[in-house]
Amino acid sequence: MLSYEQARNKVIEQVKRKRGPRATAVVSVWDALGMVLAQEVKTDREYPPFDRSTRDGYAVRWKEAAPGAGLKCVGEIKAGDTVREALAAGTCLQIMTGAAVPAGADAVVMIEHTSREGDFVRFERTAQRGQNIVPRGSEAAGAHPILTPGTRLGYAELALAAQVGAARLQCALRPRVAILSTGDEVVLIDETPGPFQIRNSNSVSLAAQVRIAGGEPVVLGNAADRIEDLGEKIERGLKEDALVLSGGVSMGTYDLVEGVLKAMGAEFFFDAVAIRPGKPAVFGICQGKPVFGLPGNPVSTMVTFELFVGPAIDLLSGAEARVLPLVEARLAEALKERPGLTHFLPARVEWRERAPEVKALKWQGSGDIAALAKANCFLVVPADREKIEIGESVSVLLRRDVV
Ligand code: AMP
Ligand code: MG
Numbered sequence: 001m002l003s004y005e006q007a008r009n010k011v012i013e014q015v016k017r018k019r020g021p022r023a024t025a026v027v028s029v030w031d032a033l034g035m036v037l038a039q040e041v042k043t044d045r046e047y048p049p050f051d052r053s054t055r056d057g058y059a060v061r062w063k064e065a066a067p068g069a070g071l072k073c074v075g076e077i078k079a080g081d082t083v084r085e086a087l088a089a090g091t092c093l094q095i096m097t098g099a100a101v102p103a104g105a106d107a108v109v110m111i112e113h114t115s116r117e118g119d120f121v122r123f124e125r126t127a128q129r130g131q132n133i134v135p136r137g138s139e140a141a142g143a144h145p146i147l148t149p150g151t152r153l154g155y156a157e158l159a160l161a162a163q164v165g166a167a168r169l170q171c172a173l174r175p176r177v178a179i180l181s182t183g184d185e186v187v188l189i190d191e192t193p194g195p196f197q198i199r200n201s202n203s204v205s206l207a208a209q210v211r212i213a214g215g216e217p218v219v220l221g222n223a224a225d226r227i228e229d230l231g232e233k234i235e236r237g238l239k240e241d242a243l244v245l246s247g248g249v250s251m252g253t254y255d256l257v258e259g260v261l262k263a264m265g266a267e268f269f270f271d272a273v274a275i276r277p278g279k280p281a282v283f284g285i286c287q288g289k290p291v292f293g294l295p296g297n298p299v300s301t302m303v304t305f306e307l308f309v310g311p312a313i314d315l316l317s318g319a320e321a322r323v324l325p326l327v328e329a330r331l332a333e334a335l336k337e338r339p340g341l342t343h344f345l346p347a348r349v350e351w352r353e354r355a356p357e358v359k360a361l362k363w364q365g366s367g368d369i370a371a372l373a374k375a376n377c378f379l380v381v382p383a384d385r386e387k388i389e390i391g392e393s394v395s396v397l398l399r400r401d402v403v
Contacts (some may be wrong), residue, residue, distance in 0.1 A: 003383070004307050004342055007273045011283055011308050014269055015290050015315045020401075022172040022318045029162050032153050032169050034214045036317040039170035041147035041161050046137035050100040053118045053130040058092040059105035060113060062127040070122045079101065085108070092118050092121055101133050103193075108132035152214065160248070174216040175316035177309075178237035179206045181222040182230060182248040182257060182297060188221060201369065202246040202301045206294075209305045209364075210244075212401055213313040215311055225254035234260060238287050241316050244309055247296025249280045257293045261286050276341040277366035278304040297366035303378065306397070325398040329358035335388045337381045346375035349396050349403075358396050378400050 002010065024038040053059065064071060071092040077083055079098035085095055087104035095101065095108055107127045115122045140146055146164065151157055153171070156284040161169055181200045189199045200222050207217035218240050223233040225248060237243035247270070248257035258271060266286035271293075273281050277300035282293030290312050294304045311321035329349050337343045345370075360379050363371035381388065382394040388394060 001272050001274045002216075002270050004273055004275050006086055007270050007281070007283070008307055008311060010269045010334065011290070012311050012315065012321050014283075014285055015312045018288060018290070019023050019316055020284055022175075022316070022355075024170050024172055026168050027171045029158050029167055029169060031157070032167040032171055034212075035153050035169075035171040035174060036214065036319045037151045037153060037157075037169060038149055038318060039171045040145050040149060041164060041166045041169070042138045042241065043142055043144045043146055046142045047163070048134050048136060051136050051250045052103050053099050053108045053132060054099060054134055055108050055110045056097050057095060057108045057110040057112075057132065058121055059087060059095045059101050060092045060107050060109055060123075060127060061087065061105065062107035062129045062131070064356045065109050065123045065127040067123060070120050071206045072160050073116070073119050073121050073215055078115045090223065106130060106133070142256075150319050152314075152317075152322075153312070172318035173315055174214060174279065175241040176218050177210045177215040177313060178218045178220055178243045179210065179241040179246075180220045180233050180237050180243065181246045182225060183222065183253070184225045185358055186222045186247070202296065205245055205298065205302055206246065206305060208401070209278060209302070209309070210313065213310050214317050214319075215313040218315055219300055222371065225256060227260055229263070230256055230260045231288075234264065234291075236287075238264075238291075239290050240289070242290045242292070242312055242383055243286070244294060244305070245290045246294050246301045249282050249293040249295055251280075258282055261291060261293070266291060273304075273308075274341050275280060275303070275307070275339075276343050278307070278344070279341065281308060283308060291302055295366075298369045299346065299363075299366040299372050304371065306400075325400055326402070327398060328393050329356035329396045331379075331392050331394050332357045332359040334390045335360060335379075335381060339386045340383055342383045343381035344378040345381065347377050347379035349377045354395070356395060366374065375399065 007296045074091045076094040076101045078096050080297045081098040083102045113124045181203050186200045187193045187197050205220050210217040223230045248255045265282040268284040271282045280295045281304040284291050294301045320332040346362045349356050349358040359369050
């Protein structure tokens with residue numbers, strides 16, 4: 001049985017092999033959050049475009065601003081002012097943060113380090129050449145590539161594009177990910193379940209996870225545990241860029257997903273992973289499309305999506321697979337788990353005494369959505385550890401949506 005790292009690498013390897021060129025569209029920066037850039041973005045001019053003051057203070061010749069020395073202040077430069085005249089020797093100019101430093105000036109002295117009487121400014125300490133000035137062109141040269149194809153557009157990347165006037169961006173279209181729940185016990189969320197039925201919450205969590213991963217969810221509802229119904233709905237799902245199923249991959253008589261996919265020509269790369277929850281997770285390629293059969297218990301569905309489906313969506317978007325958001329934390333309470341499988345336990349990580357500390361939450365197993373809704377991470381218990389003592393360092397997989 002594969003470890004979760006091996007299974008994840010299989011997904012990455014296969015999806016990289018199978019993905020074709022991605023269709024693109026021009027998207028406004030206001031709408032492009034989470035999309036993947038399909039063009040290069042270059043600076044329209046140097047950055048900063050002028051020698052920029054980073055402080056409110058006085059523009060000076062650094063040698064003239066010695067302690068005890070005084071300079072006459074001959075004017076003021078606000079952010080946005082056009083600066084034409086050079087600083088005359090023996091004078092200073094009051095300057096604001098973000099304003100252009102005049103020619104001749106080679107330092108800005110913070111206002112806090114000066115005192116003023118009328119037009120006369122005194123300096124408390126020795127100035128350094130270049131202090132509090134970001135020189136023109138020091139962040140980026142003109143016509144310089146600052147964003148490359150394959151970059152995922154987060155808020156900083158979008159701001160950078162906006163800064164250089166690239167208000168419309170060529171982006172890869174979000175991969176369309178079909179979501180199909182299975183199970184005779186499952187009803188749609190706006191239906192009233194019978195006493196032994198449950199609502200299709202998995203399609204809701206999966207759609208949210210697809211969105212967060214940068215994909216476009218296409219929710220196909222629920223298939224009955226019957227070969228014909230499953231076949232029809234899987235066929236429909238295979239029209240999209242990828243298909244994610246929940247349920248029907250365990251060992252029960254009515255777990256038919258793998259068999260139906262096989263009959264439709266799927267090639268499987270794993271059908272079990274050494275994790276808990278989520279062991280029966282299936283990954284294959286069917287008619288050229290990545291297909292995931294995730295176990296139906298809600299927490300299993302959520303964990304296996306994060307581990308295996310996330311990287312596929314990254315790659316289908318034209319980006320590299322993101323690393324898992326794993327951090328180290330100090331264990332707050334001793335733990336005992338059955339060895340042989342890597343456990344992903346709903347947990348909370350908090351910042352305590354300048355270090356992260358993590359505690360597993362009480363839960364009733366992989367059906368317990370309420371436990372996960374209280375969690376901000378999964379505590380990762382390695383397969384070879386039966387006991388972990390309080391104070392030991394453990395890995396924590398952060399929930400990208402709430403941390
Ligand atoms: P399965 O993997 O098909 O054996 O499903 C395991 C359990 O997961 C079922 O007994 C249900 O309790 C639960 N389950 C399956 N599908 C869903 C769904 N779409 N939404 C919420 N829970 C589900
Ligand atoms: Mg089922």
